[in-house]
Amino acid sequence: MKLISVIGLVIFVISFVYQIRKNIISQDGTETDLWFAFSFFVGIIFFSTNLIFLFYLSWSISIILSVALVIVIISITIFKGWTQVPGNQKWIVQLFGKYLDTWDSGLNILFPWLGYMDIPIGFFMGQQHIRLYMDETVKAGYGYGHVDFIDGSAPVESTVYFQIVDEKKAAYNITNLVAALEEKMDGAIRSYLGSYTIDEANTRKMHFSLGHIMNGEVIDDPKSKIDVDHRQAKLWKTIYEQWGVEVLDVVISDIVIPEDLKKIRNELMQAKKDAEKAVEAKKATITKAEGEKESLELLGQGFASQIEDLKKMGLSQYDAVNYLTNRIKWEKVGDKTVIIDNGSGISGLGSQFGAGLKSMINK
Numbered sequence: 001m002k003l004i005s006v007i008g009l010v011i012f013v014i015s016f017v018y019q020i021r022k023n024i025i026s027q028d029g030t031e032t033d034l035w036f037a038f039s040f041f042v043g044i045i046f047f048s049t050n051l052i053f054l055f056y057l058s059w060s061i062s063i064i065l066s067v068a069l070v071i072v073i074i075s076i077t078i079f080k081g082w083t084q085v086p087g088n089q090k091w092i093v094q095l096f097g098k099y100l101d102t103w104d105s106g107l108n109i110l111f112p113w114l115g116y117m118d119i120p121i122g123f124f125m126g127q128q129h130i131r132l133y134m135d136e137t138v139k140a141g142y143g144y145g146h147v148d149f150i151d152g153s154a155p156v157e158s159t160v161y162f163q164i165v166d167e168k169k170a171a172y173n174i175t176n177l178v179a180a181l182e183e184k185m186d187g188a189i190r191s192y193l194g195s196y197t198i199d200e201a202n203t204r205k206m207h208f209s210l211g212h213i214m215n216g217e218v219i220d221d222p223k224s225k226i227d228v229d230h231r232q233a234k235l236w237k238t239i240y241e242q243w244g245v246e247v248l249d250v251v252i253s254d255i256v257i258p259e260d261l262k263k264i265r266n267e268l269m270q271a272k273k274d275a276e277k278a279v280e281a282k283k284a285t286i287t288k289a290e291g292e293k294e295s296l297e298l299l300g301q302g303f304a305s306q307i308e309d310l311k312k313m314g315l316s317q318y319d320a321v322n323y324l325t326n327r328i329k330w331e332k333v334g335d336k337t338v339i340i341d342n343g344s345g346i347s348g349l350g351s352q353f354g355a356g357l358k359s360m361i362n363k
Helices: 002-025 031-056 059-081 167-172 177-193 198-207 210-215 234-243 259-302 304-312 317-331 345-362
Strands: 082-085 089-095 098-103 106-109 117-124 127-134 147-149 152-154 156-164 245-255
Touching: 059 082, 059 106, 082 089, 089 167, 098 167, 117 167, 127 177, 147 177, 156 177, 167 234, 177 210, 177 234, 177 245, 198 245, 210 234, 210 245, 234 245, 304 317
Parallel strands: none
Antiparallel strands: 082 106, 089 098, 089 117, 127 156, 147 152, 156 245
């Protein structure tokens, strides 16, 4: 009986070593292979303890003790290895530092003994975003320093939306996925915005799409809704195929106008307002002068009838006109100066009034 136990122990040891070697060396080892190896590990414990007990105890007692020990080991393994992956996440499982398997959401059991099985990283598989602060005063994110436009530089705030589609590539093909993605998108956004002035970028930022930025397509018409397929862009393909990340969208949320540019704009706006006020004032002066001119002409026509009355009283036409002209000139105008057309003052006033009289007399 002892000989059978020794032979069984040797067989299990050889099988266990073979399974472990298969998982370490082979590139297609799976978690099923690992648990198959674990079953051999349990068998080794069972036979080895049974063999030890046989030297000191009876066969039946050694079997009972061995079974009890195996149950305890299995219970501890389940208790210590109980692992629950949160919803919409995937965890990478390694065996001796090499990729073994990917765990989906739900209950999983990690082999806790000897420390050769571990979980180095896990990924959220839903949509995520990165905020880029391209501002030399804000040390957040990767982008540092203002964005250079055609007519100057300005701080820019943007958001990149992405989703991990291949967790294995994201874990093993790039050291720091988020930092690398920030660097790539920061460069793409800076390069694209450099084709615009600050005003153009501010006006058209709501129309910028992922396709435009990835392909470097400059928008000539701010109202243009023609999009470009971002999946054809070299940068998008590189990120997708090498890192297992799909860039979903890029939003330019804010472009801060520099203070010196604001000052120039305000000065130009004020100069424009002053020019408009001057034009309006000139129009008002001309309108007022023309109104006064027309009023005097009508007034002269009203006094034409008085000239006829004076002529009936024996005055000549010349004396009657001269009398009324002088009376209006000094009684109605007084010490005021009225500018009509060429600024002729009182003399011009008299001439306009006389023109009204003359038009009535000639009728």
